[in-house]
Amino acid sequence: MPNIIHYRNRCIGCGICYELQPELWRMSKKDGKATLLRAVKKKDVYVLELTRHHVQKSKETAEACPVRIIKVN
């Protein structure tokens, strides 16, 4: 299954990922940025292996991110 990758430090906290996919995202109250739930931190990047039923929706989320810091591959 593909991974969803979040380059979190460039997040501007617009909240669209959480709007589209509340099952995978939360808005951090601490720093106002999006947090990818259950993701593993690798250096500054957060990675989560997707289950099949999350793939399509995740691609739409990646497409919707205004600063293009969400990738699915």
Next chain:
Amino acid sequence: MEKVELLAPAGSFDALTAAINAGADAVYFGVEQLNMRARSVNSFLLSDIKEIASRCRKGKIKAYLTLNTILYDHDMQLLRGILKEVKKHKIDAVIASDIAVIEMCNQMNIAVHISTQSNVSNIEAARFYARFADVVVLARELTLKQIEAITKEIKKKKIKGYSGELLKIEAFVHGALCMAISGKCYLSLHSQNASANRGACVQNCRHSYTVTDTETKEELLIDHEYIMSPKDLCTLPILDQVLASGVNVLKIEGRTKGADYVYTVTRCYREALDSIAKKNFSQEKIDGWMKELSTVYNRGFWEGYYLGQKLGQWSPVSGSVATEKKVYIGKGTKYFSKIKIGEFLIEAGSIKAGDTLMISGANIGMAKEKLETLVVNGEKSEQAVKGDKITLPVSAKVTSRDKIYKVVSTIDA
């Protein structure tokens, strides 16, 4: 005439130092994502506030933090965190438009400047905001006559700001303009889901467009102009009239611009202001400053709406029409502080004796100089290429983050 304040943009430490060296009275900057340049790659972090405050104090200038995006509930804690740092490091004011920021600043006794995003266009709006703020940045679409009416009324009615002093009025004097009134634009949000009002503008307005007749499918390229891309504001030729309108603070736009831009623009306006104060502001001097201003990034100049123009003047190109450009050639490697010599590694292109070089760095700000003698790998030489190390006199400490550029004329090219 009261002394007006020249306010320069600082999007990086290089630009901050350049602003101080060029004679700014104050700078404004943003941190993290809650400012109108959130997309910018070189934005400051929360942890940079301390260093910014310290550099500004040393440079004897004021520092203002921009916190002027739309805010959501999930931003409140970050907002509080930023304001705590502002308070702790004695940043002079916060530039705000959202009521949450204004309210929180008032509670924490932090001075507020009302952002141009609030679109203040009349005396009653200014009077309203005076209850919370000390400075109001007016909408950029007002004429000087309208501005004068506002500043006169403030004096006449003694409209005082939050601090108890007369309310101050700030106006933009130089830099990029937006096609939308007071930056309230939804074009970028519409096309790429990137809200300009969260600092994520993708600048669709700077592209060229065609109009298609849906019946015939015929495409019309409109007037060969970028009809949504205004030329840049430049009030230098009318700066005496701008001052006569009674404004207290003059703002230069450009937090995404480099140290060379900030230095050149700030310097020109500083000299022009000093010249007006000495009553020797002349056409000849204006011509000289305009030539200088044309060397850095610009989309062509006009004096904005200040003289009563109803429609914007559109840019002839998508990018810059600057008469000079900088070409990256390398980075700093060493500094010999006793003899004030900097060493740079050439990473791209080549340079020869007689070239004009520009250094950008957090300590130097911006320095531009024609290189009469070129010293390559310790010996006098005619040319330096990739892999070579060059040494030259530099007045401030060079670090590995300093960049060196070759300045090239775009007219000959």
